[in-house]
Amino acid sequence: MIDPDLLILARAQFGLNIGFHILFPALTIGLAWLLVFFRLRYEKTRDGQWLAIYKLWVKIFALSFAMGVVSGITMSFQFGTNWPGYMLRVGNIAGPLLTFEVLFAFFLEATFLGIMLFGMNRVSSGLHIAATVLVAVGTTLSAFWILALNSWMHTPTGFGYQDGQLVAADWLEVIFNPSFPFRFSHMMNASGLTTAFAVAGLSAWRLLRAPNDSAALRAVRTGLCIAAVLAPLQLVLGDLHGLNTLEHQPAKIAAMEGLWETRAEAPLVLLAFPDEAARENFYALEIPRAGSLVLRHDAEAVVQGLNDFYPDTPPMTPVFFAFRVMVGTGLLMIAVAWVGAWATRRGRFPSRRLLWVMAVMSVSGWVATICGWLVTEIGRQPWLVTGLLRTADAAGDVPAQYLGASFAGYVFVYSLMLLAYVVVLAHLAGKGAESDAVALPRAPS
């Protein structure tokens, strides 16, 4: 058994990596499809503004993609360095799924990214559109394989034992495990929302600096319209995902809802301070019977509390608060998207106050995504693979000083990268798309 402090350090390091990594796919999966839209609009209308918007966001895509690639490589190594027991126990399932991501998705994205970025003047427009579509297909396939594996770790099915090893009995059951359709659609939609708010918000920031930039106004409008549809949809998808979790991982739901004791007519805990030691809530703000109604769609129904699963329970506090931040951000997104879409109807110019709100909301998708991942990943503890492998049993025996030194190194590199990313994003978005909207021939040098 590994020293608990070391385990926390190994988890913190991996959590930092994965949390840093998810920031970039969360944008690129959705943005890749939005680029397809911009590119097709340009093809159809031949309006230089669409091209200018495309060119601005393709640069941001390339930067985000590179950040995602390098932090993703780090993760593929950390499976081995931090969690050797994981591969030992479920390698026969995790290995092929991870390899498929590289084979089916990674090469596709990386190769056609080159053509999409630099090939516009070298290939026909049909081929350039095809390259843009293939990059989007690649990012989606990438999410497909990764979420198949991640979902399998939450709700493992389709496996059996041969020669004393855990192996896949039915690959279709492994891939399309019970939580996969919900997690995949929830995450895809989350990426769409992250993209919509990033595009609308950063373009709103541009509008604050240059109110005459009509390309930026167009990008704001596009982002808001997409968000106005996806944000409420996310509420429905999230609810469905929650009901699926209730069926397969009830302890996680108990932690999310702040319920310690199993009871009928459970309240809906809006806000509280869970006390892990006393195993009860302080200063709870509750709606009576609404918890049963939300979870079981019946106000009388019995809902299981976290104590029922003791001692195999996740910590309640981080799951409980992360869930509230996610839902709160989501509700705010619906409000801003609808108000914004209304305020920009038929080419109307939104108020400066609204532009400021949108600018601040550009990070909302990232905040909600990170919180969602905290909920689902901390919520499955102490399991790494539900019922099959405990996180503690997967950890390696890396010396503490190695973990500490590399942790410090990663924190330094990630801080530098994130700072640079934010600065460049703000710089590019602030400069706007207008500057190279007119394709002047390059002056001879």
Add this chain to the structure above:
Amino acid sequence: MSIDLPLVFTVLMALAILLYVLLDGLDLGIGMLMPAATREEQELMVASIGPFWDANETWLVLGIGVLLAAFPVAHGVVLGALYLPVAAMLSGLMLRGVAFELRIKAVGWHRELWNWLFWVGSFLASFAQGWMLGRYVTGFEEGFSFWVFSLLCAASVCGTYVLIGASWLILKTEDELRRKSLLWARWGLLWSGLALVLVSIATPLVSARVFGRWFDFPRTFGLMLLPAAALAAWTWVWQSTGRLHHSRNARGDWSPLAGAATIFLIAFLGLAYSLFPYVVIDRLTIWEAAAHPSSLRIVLVGFLFVLPFLIAYTAYAHRVFGGKVREPLY
């Protein structure tokens, strides 16, 4: 009929790693050459790898992915033993990759900073990869002579990356930069030649296993074909760089790259011969470390399905961006 799946996957993994060191090796080599070039040249150098570097780096993920999928036990052992150099390499690759994107977008001193980090990242990643190679070949043994050996491997990997990077630039650039690249290729050639000789002498000395593999008469005579071929390729690159220096004709510009790739291939074969059939020296053979056959079979099916497409669109991308680079990216 049954096929030896672990053997098939050893070949696939070796292929992925070989392609990685060749393709990303040239990216890293170009990164290390940055301080030697003028600002305009730096732009062209980066432009020559711009459309490819993402895909080039993906071969590393594939190599590690196959290690993960086909030899899960070895994945944990190898990466656990190489914990710190892996962390250093990853930091280097991250800095390099991010700097690549940011140096284009930044202005003023920011640009200088990212240029510098591009160089640092490339160098750190190359050095760490060489260091890992040295540790790996000697079975992760501790001791002064093993550290010196790892240092030697690190230096030789840096040298060979410079060689292949410069060879790529000869193919992709013109005039002054091409002339400089010819010179750089020769420096890389000297460096890597010296390093290869030293590593070839040192490896049998630090590892009794490797000594046994190579000095087993009369097989040794046949094996001497490998160093002989390496010497021939080395001479060929040396002579072709000399010849190209005096010609303005671009027709032979591919020859240093082909020669450098041959040197890589031979060094790789020699290494593979020294290690086979171990995936962790003297501890785990490829058959002991292999995943369950059912899992290997499905990955192989995926491989066979994807490989033709992969080759086709990689070739297509290289055709689209073929020829000399004349202007910077963006």
